[in-house]
Amino acid sequence: MAIKCKRIHKQLLLLIGIFIVLNCMLNVIPQYQILQKNKILFDVPHLDSTLFNNHSTTIVTRKREPVQIWKLHPSDDRILAQVKFRPNVDFTSLPPKRILLAQGLSGWGVQNGNKAFVEHQCPVQNCHLLEHPPSSEIIDARIFKEIELNENMYREALSVVPRHPDQAWIMFGLESPEASPMYANLNDVINWTATYRYDSTIVTPYDKFKAYDNFTNISDYKPNKNFAASKTKMAAIFMSNCYASNNRLDIVKELQQFISVDFYGACGTLTCERGNEKTCFQKLKDEYKFYLSFENANCRDYITDKLFLNALRNDVVPVVMGAHPDDYSRMAPPGSYIHVEDFRSVQELANYLKFLNQNDDEYIKYFRWKQTGSFIDTKFWCRICSLLWDHEKPRMSVPYLNKWWRGKGVCIGRGRWDKEMENIDSLKSDLLFNTGIEYVNK
Numbered sequence: 401m402a403i404k405c406k407r408i409h410k411q412l413l414l415l416i417g418i419f420i421v422l423n424c425m426l427n428v429i430p431q432y433q434i435l436q437k438n439k440i441l442f443d444v445p446h447l448d449s450t451l452f453n454n455h456s457t458t459i460v461t462r463k464r465e466p467v468q469i470w471k472l473h474p475s476d477d478r479i480l481a482q483v484k485f486r487p488n489v490d491f492t493s494l495p496p497k498r499i500l501l502a503q504g505l506s507g508w509g510v511q512n513g514n515k516a517f518v519e520h521q522c523p524v525q526n527c528h529l530l531e532h533p534p535s536s537e538i539i540d541a542r543i544f545k546e547i548e549l550n551e552n553m554y555r556e557a558l559s560v561v562p563r564h565p566d567q568a569w570i571m572f573g574l575e576s577p578e579a580s581p582m583y584a585n586l587n588d589v590i591n592w593t594a595t596y597r598y599d600s601t602i603v604t605p606y607d608k609f610k611a612y613d614n615f616t617n618i619s620d621y622k623p624n625k626n627f628a629a630s631k632t633k634m635a636a637i638f639m640s641n642c643y644a645s646n647n648r649l650d651i652v653k654e655l656q657q658f659i660s661v662d663f664y665g666a667c668g669t670l671t672c673e674r675g676n677e678k679t680c681f682q683k684l685k686d687e688y689k690f691y692l693s694f695e696n697a698n699c700r701d702y703i704t705d706k707l708f709l710n711a712l713r714n715d716v717v718p719v720v721m722g723a724h725p726d727d728y729s730r731m732a733p734p735g736s737y738i739h740v741e742d743f744r745s746v747q748e749l750a751n752y753l754k755f756l757n758q759n760d761d762e763y764i765k766y767f768r769w770k771q772t773g774s775f776i777d778t779k780f781w782c783r784i785c786s787l788l789w790d791h792e793k794p795r796m797s798v799p800y801l802n803k804w805w806r807g808k809g810v811c812i813g814r815g816r817w818d819k820e821m822e823n824i825d826s827l828k829s830d831l832l833f834n835t836g837i838e839y840v841n842k
């Protein structure tokens with residue numbers, strides 16, 4: 401009942417902004433109390449409303465067909481659509497959208513103001529990053545890193561800057577759920593998610609491969625170089641965290657029974673100086689056939705630099721473990737890697753690696769992808785800015801953040817995905833392409 405009441409009143413507020421309605425709701429919705437205290441109006445007050453569709457039109461449109469940049473798409477992460485998106489607004493004479501990074505700008509490698517948007521040559525540059533909330537200005541978005549987000553922060557954040565209904569609270573996340581806090585009581589707090597998860601509002605993968613428009617089928621391509629020529633060693637892995645929940649260390653050790661794996665880092669026997677990353681990578685590139693891109697957690701979509709930077713960018717074939725095989729086939733370049741779950745056992749995997757080691761023609765097929773596309777800049781700050789300026793942006797929030805981030809089937813500990821998927825019958829409907837995001841004005 402309370403929820404229904406809340407929704408109806410929100411719509412009324414949006415549509416006609418009757419102040420009396422607000423007063424009767426004051427004791428029900430605490431955030432509205434804050435709004436009233438600070439005398440912030442319910443429409444976006446610093447914008448000239450004649451430039452925008454009126455809200456009733458927007459809501460009707462959204463109910464029918466949310467546009468591509470917002471709506472989840474099962475085979476498209478929407479990154480390109482968002483990068484290209486240019487809201488149809490003459491914002492040059494309007495004040496910038498203000499994005500608050502309350503935990504400090506330095507942690508983001510950005511500066512105060514609009515420099516980030518200019519540097520990335522964003523289609524829309526009228527946005528400002530700031531770390532100290534100004535008392536008199538409207539904040540349009542707040543970004544929270546997943547590791548800092550918790551209930552206390554939420555309460556504190558509310559007390560520092562008022563939250564108006566068009567202010568987007570954004571969760572940014574590159575860590576796996578296993579490395580991030582529990583999000584108890586953060587239900588309907590976060591509006592947009594910006595994580596590597598494919599079902600985020602603003603998908604932020606570690607890297608993004610885009611096939612050329614003329615791409616046909618990987619089997620139509622031929623390797624253009626003998627990438628095996630200089631390589632004399634079998635496999636390598638750099639690992640500094642020895643206690644991963646998916647027991648990757650056990651897999652490495654088992655592999656070592658069958659093939660030679662040079663084990664660098666804190667839990668291995670070899671060292672390649674950290675400060676000397678270039679030399680380590682060069683060594684990989686020149687000497688090794690395979691790199692074990694073993695993530696520290698088996699979680700959906702959790703594919704990091706271990707694949708993109710360590711392996712693919714160093715011309716060494718990645719043997720991957722971590723995310724579901726479907727996630728790799730969506731995110732990695734076609735035919736570029738070997739998933740441990742393509743084999744029933746570690747021994748079978750080892751046999752296949754030995755086979756490739758003996759057959760250069762087969763081995764170098766793993767480099768055909770290089771002619772099929774390239775890695776692109778996903779322009780994170782640009783996308784945030786453009787989306788904030790979308791005058792048709794739907795209001796939405798994640799009803800159960802914790803469930804979305806670490807619900808059943810997101811991470812599987814030391815299990816195999818093929819086994820876990822059998823066990824979790826409802827997984828498909830429960831998780832895949834179900835953001836958990838609820839449109840407020842539906």
Ligand SMILES: *[C@@H]1O[C@H](CO)[C@@H](O)[C@H](O)[C@H]1NC(C)=O
Binds near residue numbers: 454455456457
């Ligand atoms: C707002 O939208 C409604 C519904 O489409 C329309 O009837 C009304 O004329 C619009 N008002 C303005 C000021 O454009």
Ligand SMILES: *[C@@H]1O[C@H](CO)[C@@H](O)[C@H](O)[C@H]1NC(C)=O
Binds near residue numbers: 612613614615
């Ligand atoms: C496909 O497109 C890429 C990038 O535009 C280009 O470099 C390549 O030569 C094209 N390949 C063919 C076969 O046309």
Ligand SMILES: *[C@@H]1O[C@H](CO)[C@@H](O)[C@H](O)[C@H]1NC(C)=O
Binds near residue numbers: 617618619
């Ligand atoms: C690509 O070509 C191979 C071999 O001709 C074929 O088996 C496969 O189905 C093709 N894939 C697609 C997506 O067309």
Ligand SMILES: *[C@@H]1O[C@H](CO)[C@@H](O)[C@H](O)[C@H]1NC(C)=O
Binds near residue numbers: 568797840
């Ligand atoms: C964010 O979520 C809250 C809570 O559901 C909602 O009141 C607000 O309108 C949402 N804002 C946006 C920009 O979606």
